[in-house]
Amino acid sequence: xxxxxxxxxFTRMQRLAPEWDLNDKSTRDALREIIATIDEQKPEERGxxxxxxxxxxxxxxxxxxxxxxxxxxxxxxxxxxxAPGTLKSMLMIDLALxxxxxxxxxxxxxxxxxxxxxxxxxxxxxxxxxxxAMNERIRAIGQAxxxxxxxxxxxxxxxSPWLDAADPADAGLVQLRAGIVGASAKLVxxxxxxxxxxxxxxxxxxxxxLMLNLRRxxxxxxxxxxxxxxxxxxxxxxxxxxxxxxxxxxxxxxLDLALLVTRENREPEIHxxxxxxxxxxxxxxxxxxxxxxxxxxxxxxxxxxFSVPEDLPPSDExxxxxxxxxxxxxxxxxxxxxxxxxxxxPHWGINKIRSILAEMVREKELDLEETSHGKPNCYxxxxx
Numbered sequence: 001x002x003x004x005x006x007x008x009x010f011t012r013m014q015r016l017a018p019e020w021d022l023n024d025k026s027t028r029d030a031l032r033e034i035i036a037t038i039d040e041q042k043p044e045e046r047g048x049x050x051x052x053x054x055x056x057x058x059x060x061x062x063x064x065x066x067x068x069x070x071x072x073x074x075x076x077x078x079x080x081x082x083a084p085g086t087l088k089s090m091l092m093i094d095l096a097l098x099x100x101x102x103x104x105x106x107x108x109x110x111x112x113x114x115x116x117x118x119x120x121x122x123x124x125x126x127x128x129x130x131x132x133a134m135n136e137r138i139r140a141i142g143q144a145x146x147x148x149x150x151x152x153x154x155x156x157x158x159x160s161p162w163l164d165a166a167d168p169a170d171a172g173l174v175q176l177r178a179g180i181v182g183a184s185a186k187l188v189x190x191x192x193x194x195x196x197x198x199x200x201x202x203x204x205x206x207x208x209x210l211m212l213n214l215r216r217x218x219x220x221x222x223x224x225x226x227x228x229x230x231x232x233x234x235x236x237x238x239x240x241x242x243x244x245x246x247x248x249x250x251x252x253x254x255l256d257l258a259l260l261v262t263r264e265n266r267e268p269e270i271h272x273x274x275x276x277x278x279x280x281x282x283x284x285x286x287x288x289x290x291x292x293x294x295x296x297x298x299x300x301x302x303x304x305x306f307s308v309p310e311d312l313p314p315s316d317e318x319x320x321x322x323x324x325x326x327x328x329x330x331x332x333x334x335x336x337x338x339x340x341x342x343x344x345x346p347h348w349g350i351n352k353i354r355s356i357l358a359e360m361v362r363e364k365e366l367d368l369e370e371t372s373h374g375k376p377n378c379y380x381x382x383x384x
Contacts, residue, residue: 004025004028005028009032009035012035013031020171020174030178031174033182034177034178034181037181067118067120067186067187067224068095068099068105068116068118069115069116070115071115072187072226073256073279075219075223075224076218076225076256077215077227077255078224078227078259079226079227079228079245079251079255079257079259080229081229081244081245081246081258082260082262083230085266086261086270087263088228090303090305091272091287092226093124093141094303094305096187097141097147098145099187100120100121100187101119101147101153102119104116106287106306107307108306120185120186121152121185121186122153122154122185122186122187122189123155123183123187124153124155124191125156125159125163125179125190126158126191127195128195128228129157129191130158134157136299137303139300140303143302145304152183154183154185156179159172162196163196164196164198165190165196165214166198166199166206167198173217176188177221187223187226188223188225189227189228194229196210198210202247205248208248211250211251211253229245231246232244232246232247244260244275245260245276255276256277256278257277258274258276259274260272260273266351267349268289268348268349268350269286269308270287270289271284272287285307287307288305288306288307288348289303289349290306290342291304292339319341319352319356320360322341322344323341323353323356323360324365327366331378332378333379334379337357338354364382365381365382366380367379367380
């Protein structure tokens with residue numbers, strides 16, 4: 001028996017997490033936090049159904065706690081899904097760091113106000129990308145937001161024990177619960193649903209038990225949970241947008257919100273459409289991805305998502321005018337032009353800027369001057 005555990009406490013720990021190593025002090029401390037949370041509940045909340053009457057319903061006040069204004073409620077169970085390459089994980093990292101820091105999400109490129117958030121601690125559990133990818137993405141968005149290391153954002157990548165959310169007694173689920181309690185988190189993002197399903201087939205009705213476990217966790221700890229998931233492969237005509245969500249219908253049935261993310265031809269713009277909403281509706285919206293890479297390295301340095309004003313979409317002519325203004329009478333290489341454009345208008349992606357530069361050369365608006373060996377070619381305005 002460990003010297004700092006009483007017999008009754010040891011028994012409760014064994015029942016709560018039989019596979020955990022109780023010789024480890026940090027493990028014992030995590031279990032104590034969970035037990036303390038359970039003990040704080042009223043006896044009737046732990047073991048007796050409490051039947052209510054119309055008096056309770058009439059006295060009820062709507063829950064106005066939104067982590068993201070008009071979109072993400074607390075508590076709630078949600079899914080963000082899309083095909084590979086739609087930037088859905090990057091978009092959620094951007095949201096997570098905005099919530100953790102209290103910054104508005106998806107501001108306009110002019111730095112005007114975006115969607116208001118409720119500043120809250122955030123947990124991210126990664127079972128898909130791996131530690132290097134998560135470090136790079138989180139660092140890039142954190143640096144773009146200029147966040148300090150004390151920002152209450154906590155993440156784990158490919159952890160052990162693994163999370164099997166289909167098993168209510170799973171050691172990974174206990175770890176997740178302990179993390180939520182320890183951080184006082186209000187937002188939890190798990191990437192992705194398929195990888196936390198254990199032996200359960202996502203296309204079988206059994207996946208509904210997994211969703212129920214997560215729903216209970218959300219309600220008990222008063223958190224919004226976002227699962228990242230994949231889109232169903234195209235199978236011809238579909239009667240409704242929700243049919244794009246991969247897996248058994250019980251997945252969608254359990255959700256408060258399902259948000260479909262789409263992207264065309266690797267363009268910087270992504271489109272977000274709600275395909276299931278439990279509560280007030282909201283319209284689809286568009287965001288654009290802006291980023292910088294480290295000098296001479298294929299690594300993200302800074303990255304952000306911005307809103308695209310639907311009533312006045314930016315045009316190619318707007319971008320050409322900005323490039324001409326930046327160049328003036330000087331000669332600049334492609335990286336310098338790209339950086340200057342995104343500093344003024346972050347909604348323009350690098351690929352788009354490059355294609356417009358090539359078009360301006362073809363149309364004789366710009367000249368591409370060759371420089372000495374080893375140095376990048378420079379652009380100049382023709383006729384200046």
